[in-house]
Each structure stands twice: as structure tokens, then as C-alpha cells.
Amino acid sequence: xxxxxxxxxxxxxxxxxxxxxxxxxxxxxxxxAACPGQxxxxxxxxxxxxxxISICGIDKEKGTLRIVFEIRGEGTAEIAKLNAGxxxxxxxxxxxxxxxxxxxxxxxxxxxxxxxxPMLPLAKAYGDRAAAISGFRNASAVILQEDFRKTxxxxxxxTDDGSAGIHGFVTQPFTELAEKGGIDAVYACGPMPMLKxxxxxxxxxxxxxEISLEERMACGIGACxxxxxxxxxxxxxxxxxxxxxxxxxxxxxxxx
Amino acid sequence: xADMSVKVCxxxxxxxxxxxxxxxxxxxxxxxxxxxxxLGGIATKGTTLHLRTGNLAPRIAETPSGMLNxxxxxxxxxxxxxxxxLPYLLTKDLVVLANIAGSTPDECAEVAAKLExxxxxxxxxxxxxxxxxxxxxxxxxxxxxxxxVTKRVRAVTKKPLVVKLSPNVTSIADIxxxxxxxxxxxxxxxxxxxxxxxxxxxxxxxxxxxxxxxSGPAVFPIAVRMVWQVANxxxxxxxxxxxxxSGRDAIELMMAGASAVQVGAAIFTDPYAPVRIVEEMNDxxxxxxxxxxxDIIGTVKPW
Ligand SMILES: Cc1cc2nc3c(=O)[nH]c(=O)nc-3n(C[C@H](O)[C@H](O)[C@H](O)COP(=O)(O)OP(=O)(O)OC[C@H]3O[C@@H](n4cnc5c(N)ncnc54)[C@H](O)[C@@H]3O)c2cc1C
Ligand SMILES: Cc1cc2nc3c(=O)[nH]c(=O)nc-3n(C[C@H](O)[C@H](O)[C@H](O)COP(=O)(O)O)c2cc1C
Ligand code: FES
Numbered sequence: 001x002x003x004x005x006x007x008x009x010x011x012x013x014x015x016x017x018x019x020x021x022x023x024x025x026x027x028x029x030x031x032x033a034a035c036p037g038q039x040x041x042x043x044x045x046x047x048x049x050x051x052x053i054s055i056c057g058i059d060k061e062k063g064t065l066r067i068v069f070e071i072r073g074e075g076t077a078e079i080a081k082l083n084a085g086x087x088x089x090x091x092x093x094x095x096x097x098x099x100x101x102x103x104x105x106x107x108x109x110x111x112x113x114x115x116x117x118p119m120l121p122l123a124k125a126y127g128d129r130a131a132a133i134s135g136f137r138n139a140s141a142v143i144l145q146e147d148f149r150k151t152x153x154x155x156x157x158x159t160d161d162g163s164a165g166i167h168g169f170v171t172q173p174f175t176e177l178a179e180k181g182g183i184d185a186v187y188a189c190g191p192m193p194m195l196k197x198x199x200x201x202x203x204x205x206x207x208x209x210e211i212s213l214e215e216r217m218a219c220g221i222g223a224c225x226x227x228x229x230x231x232x233x234x235x236x237x238x239x240x241x242x243x244x245x246x247x248x249x250x251x252x253x254x255x256x
Numbered sequence: 257x258a259d260m261s262v263k264v265c266x267x268x269x270x271x272x273x274x275x276x277x278x279x280x281x282x283x284x285x286x287x288x289x290x291x292x293x294x295l296g297g298i299a300t301k302g303t304t305l306h307l308r309t310g311n312l313a314p315r316i317a318e319t320p321s322g323m324l325n326x327x328x329x330x331x332x333x334x335x336x337x338x339x340x341x342l343p344y345l346l347t348k349d350l351v352v353l354a355n356i357a358g359s360t361p362d363e364c365a366e367v368a369a370k371l372e373x374x375x376x377x378x379x380x381x382x383x384x385x386x387x388x389x390x391x392x393x394x395x396x397x398x399x400x401x402x403x404x405v406t407k408r409v410r411a412v413t414k415k416p417l418v419v420k421l422s423p424n425v426t427s428i429a430d431i432x433x434x435x436x437x438x439x440x441x442x443x444x445x446x447x448x449x450x451x452x453x454x455x456x457x458x459x460x461x462x463x464x465x466x467x468x469x470x471s472g473p474a475v476f477p478i479a480v481r482m483v484w485q486v487a488n489x490x491x492x493x494x495x496x497x498x499x500x501x502s503g504r505d506a507i508e509l510m511m512a513g514a515s516a517v518q519v520g521a522a523i524f525t526d527p528y529a530p531v532r533i534v535e536e537m538n539d540x541x542x543x544x545x546x547x548x549x550x551d552i553i554g555t556v557k558p559w
Contacts, residue, residue: 003288003289004289005526005527005528043525043526047318047525048318048319048321048322048323048472048473048524049316049318049525050524050525215313216314216315216317216462218279218323218325218521218524219285219524219527221285221286221288222281222285223284223286224278225278225310225315225327225330226316226327227313227315227316228310228311228312228313228315228330229313230312237309239309239310239330
């Protein structure tokens with residue numbers, strides 16, 4: 001069995017910014033199988049479709065997973081009502097995650113807004129070989145910086161309005177790092193324009209780049225073909241599916 | 257343990273529950289969760305003569321107690337189905353309904369003809385997909401066209417032929433009668449209802465295709481009504497679907513006249529839904545002392 005569906009206990013819940021919650025869930029089978037970049041499909045009480053949320057932490061020893069999500073609409077608002085001790089219904093671990101290559105000496109992780117959580121397991125995997133650039137709207141939306149620091153990664157913070165860290169978009173510090181050279185891979189998750197910008201820089205500098213995409217999902221496992229995205233495979237256009245072929249794709253495969 | 261087996265146009269099902277076409281792919285993904293042989297059958301993803309890439313994303317939108325989809329019959333084509341997916345499914349102990357579609361009656365017949373030499377158990381001819389411009393719903397909304405496509409497919413196949421009807425019509429019973437007269441062995445209904453959602457912040461429809469097919473619990477009462485009307489209008493078996501999410505729903509649809517029941521969107525909420533529904537039906541039958549599920553088919557006592 002590649003994935004499991006079941007009800008698991010929420011061990012910890014915390015609000016880490018306005019309308020952004022962190023859950024630690026006890027689910028040993030899922031934690032044992034999960035890898036960075038994968039996601040969980042959460043059932044929200046009263047809704048037909050599950051909500052996809054990236055895995056933000058995997059503790060194989062404790063048998064726990066961490067997720068961090070923002071209230072965006074009614075479904076995530078419903079999930080946010082759950083508390084420590086409650087059961088959460090998840091289908092997981094789903095999707096094709098990031099490639100972690102132990103030979104890489106220097107990698108850059110770029111997260112935009114609620115796209116930062118899936119970068120954390122990568123920071124843990126690469127430790128001080130990673131530079132984690134995170135971008136947010138403003139200081140009150142900043143999350144996970146201390147968690148990134150704890151992994152040993154170099155952390156670079158940007159905000160759109162300059163209320164914390166560097167004033168501007170993540171592409172600025174990234175361009176500077178890319179100029180210096182020596183980067184083996186770039187991993188990114190965040191809004192489409194950000195990903196597109198990063199992919200363009202990587203292409204120009206010839207740096208290997210993986211990005212995590214979003215699409216509306218129904219099944220989450222590749223059966224309904226609902227979550228199509230346009231990609232190129234063997235020089236041919238190909239409708240891939242974000243839930244199974246992704247959410248992580250090689251940047252060069254994506255048709256923007 | 258009640259006897260859960262049913263027979264539809266001579267084909268034996270160990271239980272009446274079948275994942276609906278388009279929600280279950282060709283079964284492989286869900287086999288990671290439970291053995292497929294717990295199911296009565298499987299209706300495979302709608303398959304056409306050639307590979308189809310489908311519509312652009314977003315293809316999914318949620319609605320109160322339901323959803324819209326505009327997948328647009330993305331599929332790898334019938335040859336791939338016959339070479340790769342069908343042999344795998346035929347190793348499982350369940351009835352395989354090959355759901356097929358085409359943009360012309362000839363194309364539908366060509367797809368059906370290719371299945372004639374295979375061991376597929378039944379053909380489910382989809383004349384009701386609202387997400388494709390040619391063929392699809394256009395066939396299913398006129399009695400003449402529905403009969404024409406059915407005849408063409410009938411002429412090339414001896415397999416049990418189930419014709420899947422569109423609810424987007426004035427009288428589904430009339431369409432059912434015309435496909436029965438054209439040689440259908442059974443009908444299945446309902447396919448999705450045409451729907452639309454708009455993101456009021458952007459003013460754009462959520463679906464890239466603007467409109468899509470609605471399914472899920474919200475459509476259940478419509479399905480019950482249509483299954484009942486059709487079951488009263490034809491002498492061939494009816495396979496019911498549309499919003500079924502519990503054993504009680506499946507029993508209700510069978511009381512309305514369905515000989516077997518397909519489960520679609522409920523699988524997205526609970527991937528075990530088809531298996532759970534079989535268990536819930538069995539529990540209900542046992543609690544009522546009904547020894548065979550067959551005994552409830554068409555037993556509704558209308559006022
Ligand atoms: C692979 C993947 C990983 C994700 N990881 C995270 C994460 O770690 N943290 C986080 O906060 N958010 C994440 N998201 C986005 C999250 O899934 C949406 O914010 C959430 O589904 C919105 O649900 P809602 O009911 O609050 O919003 P509504 O707008 O009410 O939702 C209506 C429908 O649209 C879908 N939908 C709405 N926005 C999105 C979106 N951006 N992507 C996909 N479907 C959407 C919903 O799932 C639902 O089916 C991820 C999305 C994907 C595809
Ligand atoms: C994502 C999706 C894809 C579908 N694709 C097909 C298809 O390829 N062929 C078909 O005959 N019906 C297709 N359908 C319709 C279903 O088989 C079923 O008729 C409909 O969803 C009603 O059942 P439900 O309310 O239980 O989902 C699709 C439905 C969904 C939700
Ligand atoms: S959500 Fe069903 S294929 Fe991706």
C-alpha cells in the first residue's frame with residue numbers, strides 16, 4: 001500500500017501567524033513512508049472534496065507529520081476548528097516529492113508565502129548546505145524562520161513591503177546567490193509568477209530546478225484526471241497531473 | 257449476511273456496487289487502498305478511439321454538497337486500454353464495464369468493435385458527457401441521435417450494451433425508450449448535470465471550460481426521480497447513479513428501480529466509499545430481515 005486513509009490524532013496545534021495554523025499529527029505509517037514535497041489530502045467536515053496541504057515536517061522516529069496551512073476559504077476554516085486531541089481524516093502521503101540528492105553541496109530553497117512549509121523538510125535534509133529564501137507580504141505573515149534556522153540552513157527573509165528582512169521579492173537575493181555560482185539545485189514553492197521568475201533565472205544560469213505546483217483536486221491520487229497541468233515530456237506536450245506526477249516537477253518540464 | 261449478488265443483462269455481479277466512470281481511472285490507484293475484488297464491478301474511465309488530452313485546468317470546482325468537473329474525457333485511447341488496462345482488470349474478480357465515447361456515431365461503433373474480441377464483460381456507451389464539444393451530450397439530448405448511436409454500436413457488438421443517459425433533457429424516459437428500441441440491453445443514469453460557478457473576486461468562472469458537469473450528494477434526489485421514471489418506462493435493467501454516498505442511498509436508488517448502483521464523487525470524500533456502501537447495505541438488509549438485495553429492486557410504493 002503506497003498510501004493510507006484514516007483518522008489520526010492531532011498531537012499539537014498552534015497558531016503561528018494570523019489565520020495560519022500548525023498541526024502535528026500522530027500517524028506512524030504515513031510518517032514512515034513520507035518524503036519532502038509530498039502532501040496530505042484532508043477531509044473537511046461537511047465538504048465533498050478534500051483539501052491538499054503539503055507536508056511541512058516528517059519525524060519518522062516519533063511517527064509524526066507536521067502541516068502548516070492558511071485559512072483561505074470555508075474548507076480550511078473548518079479544518080482550523082480542529083484541536084489537539086481531535087481526529088483528523090487524511091489520505092497520505094500523496095504525490096511525487098522533491099529529489100533529495102546527498103551529493104549536492106549547495107542548494108537554494110525558495111518559498112513564497114504559504115509555499116514556505118514544504119521547504120522545511122528539504123532544509124532538514126540538506127542542513128547547512130542549504131540557503132532558505134522566504135518571501136512574505138509583510139512582517140505579520142512571516143512564518144517558520146526559527147524552524148529554518150534550527151536546521152542549520154542559511155536563512156534569507158524578504159517582505160513585499162519591507163516590514164521585515166529585505167524589502168522586495170525573493171528573486172532579488174536569489175539572483176545574487178545565482179551570480180556567485182556553485183548552486184547544484186534550486187527548489188521552490190509559491191505563487192505562479194514567483195515560480196516562473198525563478199525558473200527563468202535557473203534556465204539562464206543553467207541550474208537544476210524543481211518547483212511545486214498547485215491545482216484544484218478531487219481524488220488526489222491520479223484517478224480522476226481533474227488536476228491537469230501542461231508539461232513537456234520527450235519534446236511533446238503532455239497533460240500531467242499535479243497530484244500524482246507532481247506536485248513537484250522539474251521546472252524545464254512545465255509549460256507556463 | 258444477506259445475498260448481495262445481482263444480475264444485469266445476464267452478467268453476474270457479486271454485489272451491486274460499481275465505481276462510476278471517470279472517478280476511478282482504471283482501478284490501479286484505488287488498488288493501493290483496497291482489493292478491487294471487493295467491488296461488484298468497475299466502470300472504467302471514458303475511452304475514445306484516439307488519445308484525448310482533455311480540457312485546460314482548472315477542471316474541478318466545489319459546490320454545496322457536490323462538485324463540478326470539466327475533465328473533457330482525457331484518456332489514452334482504446335488501443336492502450338485494450339493492451340494495458342483491460343488485461344490487468346480482467347485478472348480481478350469483478351465485472352468490467354468499458355465506458356466508451358466518440359465524437360460521431362461511427363467513432364463510437366469503431367471503439368465498440370475493437371472491444372468485441374476482448375473479454376470485457378459489458379460496454380457502457382456514454383452519450384451524455386457534458387464536457388466535450390462534439391458528440392457527448394449532443395447525442396444524449398435527442399431521441400433520434402441517441403437511437404442512431406445506439407443502433408450503430410449495437411450492430412458491431414454482441415456484448416451486453418449499457419447506454420448511459422444524460423439528465424440534461426426534458427424527458428429522460430423518452431430517451432431511454434428510444435435507446436431500448438434501438439437495441440440497448442440496459443441503461444445507466446444519471447451522468448452529470450450541466451453547472452457553473454463564478455469566482456466573484458475575479459469575475460471569472462472557476463472552470464477554464466466555464467461550465468462543467470455537476471455530481472455528488474446534491475444531485476441525489478434528481479437521480480432517484482430519473483431512475484424511477486426510466487425504470488417505469490422501459491423493460492430493460494437500469495443501473496442507477498448520481499450522488500450516492502451511503503448504503504441507505506444505494507438502497508433507495510434500488511427501490512426506485514436500479515438493478516445496480518454506481519458511486520462517483522463520494523469516492524473523493526471517502527476513498528473507501530464503495531466498499532463501505534456494500535457493508536452498509538448488507539447491515540440494513542440484515543436489520544430488516546431481507547435475505548437478498550435483489551428483493552428490493554423497484555419496490556417503491558408510489559402514492
Ligand atoms: C499540492 C498542494 C499543496 C498545498 N499545500 C498547502 C500548504 O502547505 N498550506 C496551505 O495553506 N495551503 C496549501 N495548498 C493550498 C490549499 O490546498 C488551499 O488553500 C485550500 O484547498 C483552500 O481550501 P478552502 O476550502 O479554504 O478554499 P475554497 O476556495 O473555499 O476551496 C474551494 C475548492 O477549491 C480548492 N482550492 C482553493 N484554493 C486552492 C489552491 N490554492 N490549490 C488547490 N486547490 C485549491 C479547494 O481544495 C476546494 O476544492 C496546497 C495546494 C496543493 C495543490
Ligand atoms: C471527475 C469526473 C469524471 C467523469 N468522467 C466520466 C466519463 O469519462 N464517462 C462517463 O460516462 N461519466 C463520467 N463522469 C460521470 C460519473 O460517471 C457519474 O455519472 C456522475 O458523476 C454522477 O455520479 P456521482 O454523483 O456519484 O458522482 C465523471 C464524473 C466525474 C466527477
Ligand atoms: S486530483 Fe484526481 S487526478 Fe489529480
